[in-house]
Amino acid sequence: MPPATNPLALEIAGLSKRFSLDKRQVTALDGISARTKAGLVTGLIGPDGAGKTTLMRLIAGLLRADAGAIRVFGVDVGASPLAVQGMLSYMPQRFGLYEDLTVSENLTLYADLQGVPRAQRAAQFATLLEMTGMARFTSRLAGKLSGGMKQKLGLACTLIRAPRLLLLDEPTVGVDPVSRRELWHIVDHLVRGSGMSVLVSTAYLDEAERCDEVLLLHEGRLIGEGQPGNFTAAMAGRSFLVRTPALSKRAAQALLAAQPGVADALIQGEAVRLVMASARAPDFVGVPRLGEASIVPVAPRFEDRFVDLLKQTAPTPATAPAPRAAASEPGTRVIEVEHLSKLFGAFRAVDDISFTVRRGEIFGLLGANGAGKSTTFRMLCGLLPASEGTLRVAGFDLRRAAAPARARLGYMAQKFSLYGDLSVLQNLRFFSAAYRLSGARQAARIGWALEEFELRQVQGATARDLPLGFKQRLALACALMHEPDILFLDEPTSGVDPLARREFWQRINALAEAGVTVLVTTHFMDEAEYCDHLVIMAQGRILAAGSSEELKQAASGPAAPDPTMEDAFIALIEADTRRGAAA
Known part of the structure; x- marks a missing residue:
């Protein structure tokens, strides 16, 4: 770690920011004061709505504070925003890649926007492409990249002009563990190799342990700061x-x-x-x-302390009551997949996979970005026709009777897919009507959703303006309006904080105990532990199947005698990559 004599990268004093939302005042930041040293990776940690993104935007000079001050390397952001912007680069949660441009064309565009001299570009592009592992993909359209590759390209574009301070707002949301590890290697290289200062917000608390120091935010207040090891030691x-x-x-x-x-x-x-x-x-x-x-x-783990601090001020989440029991008996096969394939032209997105799911199981589909998980989900939901093979869901052959099967399914999409311009209540009414609920039955289910998902206080708010945790609650409530026998969850907790994830899984566990069958994809490897059975996919194929304990045991060895689920996942993916390179 750099010595304690490092100059300050950031000085934040009495910072406050409020917004008007749905005819009410929301305090995003409330009198925050903190300092971070230069040449370090500082983690900005906090649940949804804690104020992390607002703080990043204030530091970048994109918002003006209501009170307080920010200094970046001694320069006041409020007085000299352009001077500060010349010292930093900011990668927001949704970095604006141009999907119809190639990797090379995106880099050129951002070099133009940042005023990088043409004589310097070839060397800078080569360095960035080598560092991010994108050198082989310069002619590929950005829209054709996997999620992890898009994030790495976004980071490369952010670094076109090397900054003194790099702001990364949840850069690893929605990417698989292999890509997360690669992104952190890049960050480590930047800091250790060039002395760059980094402020990174993240929803993955294992990433907080990679930081030199952390700032913990909750409801706009700073509730803790220091080295991650100090937080862990307290537990x-x-x-x-x-x-x-x-x-x-x-x-x-x-x-x-x-x-x-x-x-x-x-x-x-x-x-x-x-x-x-x-x-x-x-x-x-x-x-x-x-x-x-x-x-x-x-x-102990850092996450233990983080959750412990939050639970001192946050209410214990409620558990949704169980829906009606499904018609089939426990242990009955409710999903049967045999030799399933999906082709898009000559490309095999899913390649001859087979598995079975029984009633009341939580079944996990894991894999790197682009492995074929979401394509498999869409075929199982009847939203995408299979090219080859057999799919039976709830007793129906999806190639012949997709509509009756869909009536038994609930689906929560990877991206928030509700109607952003409609209110919470209007979304609930729309989806309940789409599931053919009406009259007293519809009113009862809407009332259930508002109460059990704690949405009543925001029922008039537009879905677009909800914090991510509330969006997730609303999406799950809509998927459960018709009390489905089978629930499909496609990366449902991507970007959601640990308390919201615990609340979510408390509900899912209750559903499974009541006999609902759950299929889930996730990039949180600790969530794979909730699954009764797992399938790990790569390049459309199944690499391994079994319980989390079986997969971890298979990955154990002298170098990793007690591997985590993430260790097992990465070991399988890297072994498959090596086999492909050798073939």
Whole structure:
């Protein structure tokens, strides 16, 4: 780490910013003061609506503060915004690539916009393309790149003019673990190699542990700052792994989370990772079905402290009541895929895959960006015809009876797909009507959604203006309006903070326990632990299948005796890449 004598990159003093939203005043930032040193990676961590993006835009001089001041390398942003903008580069959440231009043409366009002299461009482009691994794709259209490649191209365009300070607003949202690791290698190279200062916001708390220092935001206030290791150390003696042979992992998690003194409970493989509210070992003697539990201390994580701090001020999320039970019996095959393929011209997006899903299971489809997961989902939902193979969903052959099958399905798309110009209530009315609900039945389901997803207080707000966590709640509520037997979730928690993800999975676990079958894709490898069975895809094919414990065990070895699910995923993808390169 650079020495403590580093000059300051950022000085933030008494910073406040308010917005008018839906005829009310919203405080995005409330008197924040902080300092970050030059030559470090500083993580900006906080739940949805904490004020992270607002702070980034204020630093970049794109917004004007209501009170307070920001200085970038000693220059006041309010007094000299153009001078500050000359020292920094900003990559927002939705970086504006031009999808009809090639990789090379996007770089040239941004070089023109940044005024990079033509004599310097060839060397700069070569450096950026080599650093991001994009040198082989200069003639490919940006719209044809995978999500991870788009993010790397966006970063390259941001770095066309090398800044002293780089602002990255959640650069790894929606990209797979391999691409996330590659992006962090780039950031490490920039900071360690050239001394660049970086401020990065992220929803992945394992990424916070990569930072030199972190700023924790919640509801517009700074609730903590310092080195990640200091936050983790504060949780010593409070983390445990609990195994309950008499209970399913979902039932165990729900029961453990309700016990006094428990701050957090997460499914991890076939066990539950427990965080206590204080440094004491859990004692479940005399608690029905928990008395025989195996309890083993484990090392704390940064996420433990983050969630612990937030839960001191945030209410405990409610669990949605279970929908009606599905018609089939437990263990019944409700999804059967045999030799499924999808061709787009000569390109095989999905290549001869087969798997089975039973009633009440949570089944995970994992894979790198462009692996074929979303294409598989769309075929299973009847939204995209299969080129080859057989699909049976809820007893219906999708190649012959797609409409009856769709009536039994709920679908939550990868991108927020509701109507942004409609209010929360109008979206609920529209989707309930689309599912052919009317009269008292429609009114009852809308009332259920408003209460159980805590949407009543924002029912008049337009969907576009909702924080991401509320958008997710609304999308899930709309998918459940007709009480489906099978629920498809395509990367449902992308960009959502840890508390909102916990709330989401609490609801999904309750649905699965009630007999609803759930298929999910996710880039959060800790969420793969919630799945009963997993399939990992690459280039349209299935690389591996099994439970999370089985996949982790297969990836274990002398170099990684106790791999995480992310370690197992990356090992499989990299091994497949090496095989492809050798072929």
